[in-house]
Each structure stands twice: as structure tokens, then as C-alpha cells.
Amino acid sequence: LYHIAQRKEVSVASVLQSIPLNIQFRRALVGPRWDTWLHLVRRLMEINLSDANDTISWKLMGSGVFTVKSMYTDLINTGD
Structure with a gap:
């Protein structure tokens, strides 16, 4: 997408400050790119941004x- x-x-x-989102793509999002975009937007909507320091x-x-x-x-328990 980037x-x-x-x-x-x-x-x-x-x-994220506007609805619809303030972003444009150079070509249409279809198929897997559209699915990836929707997944990303759903995840982003759960995040609250603030002016506090990171x-x-x-x-x-x-x-x-x-x-x-x-x-x-964690490495031992996940087997990586």
C-alpha cells in the first residue's frame, strides 16, 4: 500500500483526522490490496492518537x- x-x-x-480517510492511491485497490487496506483500516480505528510523548x-x-x-x-516458549 505504501x-x-x-x-x-x-x-x-x-x-486519520477525517472521514473518509485523507489518503489517495495511484491506482485502484482491488483483490488482495483491497482486503489488506480494509484490514489495516480496521486495526487503525482501534488506536487513539494523542499529543502525549511516545x-x-x-x-x-x-x-x-x-x-x-x-x-x-519467549523465544524458548515459541520455538523460534
């Missing part, structure tokens, strides 16, 4: 802090 977007420099916030949170720890042990444990 490759066929007309304006690649726009922010996610500027796209933070990084490690989802494998309740505290949100990265530890090597949590990463190692």
Missing part, C-alpha cells in the same frame, strides 16, 4: 521494561 500511495510524506494523524513498552513484561530473560523465555 508503494502506491500518492503522498508518502503525510503523517498517520493527518490521514513511549516504548515491552509487552512481555507487566512493567513494560525490557529484560533479556523475558525475551529468552
Whole structure:
């Protein structure tokens, strides 16, 4: 989708601030591209953007802090 977007420099916030979404593609979205677009839009609608500073949170720890042990444990448990 990024490759066929007309304006690649726009922010996610500027796209999401209007309905319909403020984005144009260089060609029509059909087939798998249309399905991918709908999936992305559904996921984006669940996100609330704010003016607060971004933070990084490690989802494998309740505290949100990265530890090597949590990463190692996850790798062992997922078999990767």
C-alpha cells in the first residue's frame, strides 16, 4: 500500500483526522490490496492518537521494561 500511495510524506494523524480517510492511491485497490487496506483500516480505528510523548513498552513484561530473560523465555516458549 505504501508503494502506491500518492503522498508518502503525510503523517498517520493527518490521514486519520477525517472521514473518509485523507489518503489517495495511484491506482485502484482491488483483490488482495483491497482486503489488506480494509484490514489495516480496521486495526487503525482501534488506536487513539494523542499529543502525549511516545513511549516504548515491552509487552512481555507487566512493567513494560525490557529484560533479556523475558525475551529468552519467549523465544524458548515459541520455538523460534
